[in-house]
Amino acid sequence: MRYSKLPKENFEAFFKSLEKWGAVYGPVKRGRIYSFEKIKDPNEMSLNYTRTMIPPKKFFVKPRERILRLKDGEWVEECDEEKKVIFGVHSCDINALLILDKVYLSYPEDPLYKRRRENSLIIGISCMPDELCFCKSLGTDFAMHGFDLFLHELPDGWLVRTGSVKGHEIIWRSRELLQEPNEADLENFRKFEDRRIKSFKKELDAQGIADLFDLAYNSDVWKKYEELCLGCGNCNMVCPTCRCYEVCDLWTSPYEAERVRRYDSCFMETHGLVAGGHNFRATRLDRFRNRYYCKSYFDPQAGFNCVGCGRCDEFCPAGIEHVKVLYEIARGRSYNVPILQRKSA
Amino acid sequence: MRTLGVFELTGCGGCALNIIFLYNKLFDVIQLYKIKEFHMASSYREEGSLDVALVSGSVSTQRDLEILRRARENSRFLIAIGTCATHGNMQSSLEGSMEEKLERIYGTRDNYMGALNSKPIVEYVKVDFAIPGCPYDKDELYQALILLAKGVEPVYKDYPVCVECKLNEYECVLVKRGIPCLGPLTVGGCNAICLRSGIGCIGCRGPLPKGVNPAGEARILKELGYDDEYIRNKYKTFSGGGLKW
Numbered sequence: 145m146r147y148s149k150l151p152k153e154n155f156e157a158f159f160k161s162l163e164k165w166g167a168v169y170g171p172v173k174r175g176r177i178y179s180f181e182k183i184k185d186p187n188e189m190s191l192n193y194t195r196t197m198i199p200p201k202k203f204f205v206k207p208r209e210r211i212l213r214l215k216d217g218e219w220v221e222e223c224d225e226e227k228k229v230i231f232g233v234h235s236c237d238i239n240a241l242l243i244l245d246k247v248y249l250s251y252p253e254d255p256l257y258k259r260r261r262e263n264s265l266i267i268g269i270s271c272m273p274d275e276l277c278f279c280k281s282l283g284t285d286f287a288m289h290g291f292d293l294f295l296h297e298l299p300d301g302w303l304v305r306t307g308s309v310k311g312h313e314i315i316w317r318s319r320e321l322l323q324e325p326n327e328a329d330l331e332n333f334r335k336f337e338d339r340r341i342k343s344f345k346k347e348l349d350a351q352g353i354a355d356l357f358d359l360a361y362n363s364d365v366w367k368k369y370e371e372l373c374l375g376c377g378n379c380n381m382v383c384p385t386c387r388c389y390e391v392c393d394l395w396t397s398p399y400e401a402e403r404v405r406r407y408d409s410c411f412m413e414t415h416g417l418v419a420g421g422h423n424f425r426a427t428r429l430d431r432f433r434n435r436y437y438c439k440s441y442f443d444p445q446a447g448f449n450c451v452g453c454g455r456c457d458e459f460c461p462a463g464i465e466h467v468k469v470l471y472e473i474a475r476g477r478s479y480n481v482p483i484l485q486r487k488s489a
Numbered sequence: 490m491r492t493l494g495v496f497e498l499t500g501c502g503g504c505a506l507n508i509i510f511l512y513n514k515l516f517d518v519i520q521l522y523k524i525k526e527f528h529m530a531s532s533y534r535e536e537g538s539l540d541v542a543l544v545s546g547s548v549s550t551q552r553d554l555e556i557l558r559r560a561r562e563n564s565r566f567l568i569a570i571g572t573c574a575t576h577g578n579m580q581s582s583l584e585g586s587m588e589e590k591l592e593r594i595y596g597t598r599d600n601y602m603g604a605l606n607s608k609p610i611v612e613y614v615k616v617d618f619a620i621p622g623c624p625y626d627k628d629e630l631y632q633a634l635i636l637l638a639k640g641v642e643p644v645y646k647d648y649p650v651c652v653e654c655k656l657n658e659y660e661c662v663l664v665k666r667g668i669p670c671l672g673p674l675t676v677g678g679c680n681a682i683c684l685r686s687g688i689g690c691i692g693c694r695g696p697l698p699k700g701v702n703p704a705g706e707a708r709i710l711k712e713l714g715y716d717d718e719y720i721r722n723k724y725k726t727f728s729g730g731g732l733k734w
Contacts, residue, residue, distance in 0.1 A: 175687075176665040179658055198658050207656040374702045374709075376673035377648060381655035392644070394628075395635040398517050406656055413700045414647040428700050461651075461663050461673055461709055 146312065147325050151301040154321040159186040159231070161318050165265055165310075166227030169203070171196055180230065191232055194274045195453055199384035200230055200237050201244060204260045205407075207381075211256060211391075212403035219403070223256050228264045234271050236451040238291050239284035240384030241266070243449060247387050265310060268294035270336065273344050276454030278467055280341065281348040284451040298332045348467045350440075350448065356474040357441040361433075365472045370429040372462045377409030379435065379456035379464075385449045388415070410434055436469060491540040491638055493522040496560045497529065498546030498553040499580065499607065503624045504571035505529040505545050511627055518631070521638040539564040541637055543630075544610055547573040547580055551603035554613065561614040566637060568618045569610050570630060575621040576695035577729025580607035609729060618643055623693035623727060626678050646678045649697055650690045654681035662689050667713050669723065674701050674732060692723070696731050704734035 150158055162168050170189040172181045177197040183189055198207065212219045248257040268291040279285040287294060292311035295302040303325055306312050315322060325333075380386045390408035395401045408415065411432075416425030425431045439450040450466070457465050497505050509530055511518065525535040542564035548554050561567055572578045583590065587606055588598045610616060620629050633643040650672035654661070659681055662668040670689030672681070674696050683690055696703070703724060710720050724732035 175660040177658075177660045197661075198655065207658070371702075372705055372708075374673040374705045375649075375700050376651040378651050378655060378661070378673075381652060395632055398520055398635055398638070407652075409648065409652060411700075412647045412652075413697070414645075428702065431700075459661055459664055461661070462705055463709075 146306040146315065148304045148306070148315055148322040149298070149301055149325040149329050150295065150304050150322055155301070156186055158318055158321045161321070162229045162231065162265075162267075162314070164317075165314065166229045166263070168229045168231055170231040183231070189232060191269060192271075193232075194271075194276075195234070195455055195458065197382055197455070197459065199240060199382070199453070199455065200233050200266075201240065201384050203228060203230055203264060204241070204244065204257050205248070205254075205387075205389065208404065208406040209256075210402045211405050214393075214401040214403075221255075222402075223259055225259070225263065228260075229267065230264055231267045232269045233266055233291070234453075235268060235287040236277075236279040236284050236453040237384050238266060238268055238287040239279075240451045240453070242290045243385045243447075243451070244387060265293075265314075266291045268307075270294075270296045270340070272340055274454070275345045276457045277344060277452060278346040278348050278454065279452035280344045281346075281350055282448055282450060282452045285340075296333055297336060298329055303329055303333045346454075346467055348452070348470060353470060353474055354441050357437060360473045360476060363473055363476055365469070365476070366429050366433050369432050369464065369469060370427070372464055373411075373428060373432050374462055375411045375428045375431065376461060377411040378459045378461065380409035380411060381407055382455040382459045384451060384453055384455070385439070386410075410438065436473065439466075440470060491522050492538070493518075493524050493527075493634075494539045494542045494560065494564065495524070495527040495529070496542060496544045496556050498544065498556060498574070498610070499549035500546030500571065500573040500578070502529065504573070507570075507624045507627050508543070508630065511631060514627075514631055518634055522634065537563070540566060541634065542567045543570050544568070544574050545571045547577050547607045547609055548613055549580060549605055549607040551605065554605065557610055557613055566617045567614065568620060568630075568633060569616045570620050571625050572621050572623040572693060572695050572727050574610045575616075575619040576727060576731055577607060577609040578623060578727055581609065581729035582725040582727075583607070607729075619645075620678075621676055621694045622679060625694075626680070629678055645698070646676055647697070648677045649673050650675045650677045650679065650681050650684070650694070653677045653679070654684045657681055657685065659684045660687070662687060663709070669710050669713065669715055669719075671706070671723065674703060674706055692727050692732075694727075696728050701732070703732045707734045 168183050169180045170183040171178050171193040172188055173190045178190060178193040179196050180200055210222050213222055248254040268287055289307055291307040293314060294305040294307060306315055388408040388410060389405045391403060391405045393401050393403050417423045425434055440448055495505055495508060506529060525539060542560040544557060544560050544567060548557060569575045587600060587604060591600060592598050618633060620633065636643045654672055662684065663670040668689040671692035672690040675690050675692045676694045676697050679694060707720050
């Protein structure tokens, strides 16, 4: 892997140069949440953001999009072809995209997802965990691949890792803005990583969870959480690895229609409804349990379908904590769960 | 050509008006349907059977009940439109017996106008489909009417307001600002329009038919400092007693 150094004073010029590759999107603060949005001026960005509410998944599978249009009796495909640079993606989200790739790019591949993946550059950025992050426990706190460039914060700039051929090309074209890193830069990189690793407050002992889950299907803990959970689906909506979508046809006139898909949630009553009226997840308890099995159990060999980003904890109205649920299930007894302290306006 | 009738019971009239507010899409509807009765739009009226009946408003008088029964008996597919028809809305949140209410408002226990305790139409007749909302989203009605004209049954919304709120990337006012929001309990389909302005959901579309957890939401609102009475009033405003814990 090639390492370069981007000095702080060259950041703006480097950022501007990215526009040649496509429309640049980055993390922006909006009210009390962060969101990936189109960036004109790099100063609009909040590069020390914790996590965006909606993960960068939204660039590849959009929250809601028209995929086909019925015109003159024929279905016409719709897909935006915009070239994009997604700047400032955290390691957990890069790893989440790799999980999505396994789903959307294996046969039969999703043509829209594939085209958008090919049309996008991913530029990662290092981060410090907050009290909700547990990516370290899942090995997703460091991205080994899945990005074109990755920027690691240094006191006077960034150490840039190159992760793809395109990444090399960007480095080559911006070579006059970059330097060779020296020993001091590498020492600073090591120090930052050390500090990052030590800053985690939440940990998940992922070893053996799958076996314990096997035994815990009828655990009382599920019953407790059925009472707390509102079944609102917020955890699914903000999850970077949730993959379910709903497709429906909407009429625009009596003879023209569009086929729209949107994120779906396994907490919805009809998610498990099949032909004949049978619902294999008829109660909220079934649906609550299903989410945890989906994230941590179904295929332990393929790894967890969770990257420890902390979004479901941050946006759960009932203050349900993912790691706590897993622990309680694994240990077979429940602990009193206080609601996360919220700041009111 | 299919036939359509629009019937209005007790309500503000907004739900019938909302059909006229389809504007140019109303022409699509009359391409497919002959409207045999629609009091707000025309005094023209034709007796006989209907393929689709749209009923708005709640049953609050003996007259309402007669109109509703006529609509039901003459139609093959009856759609309740608006929260009055589907959940009862505000008029049905008033508790107590009819005599007590008459005494309190009119000073007499005599029921001259044949008033009934307000109830949603689902309490009296079988309803084939329901589109809640105060007012309902007119595109939802448009979709249902076109689908029915093509022989396809429309599908219920099974998700709460939260889903559309997230799809639009609106800030969660309940989690981030501690504003009481009934989004987790309320049927979606409004595209989270109140959340767009940072106002908490007031539940005007009524609670989800299944899997809803009012006790869980009450617990959260209490943590935020709201008392039982506040929560109870908020719950019953539109739901007609459908939200209890």
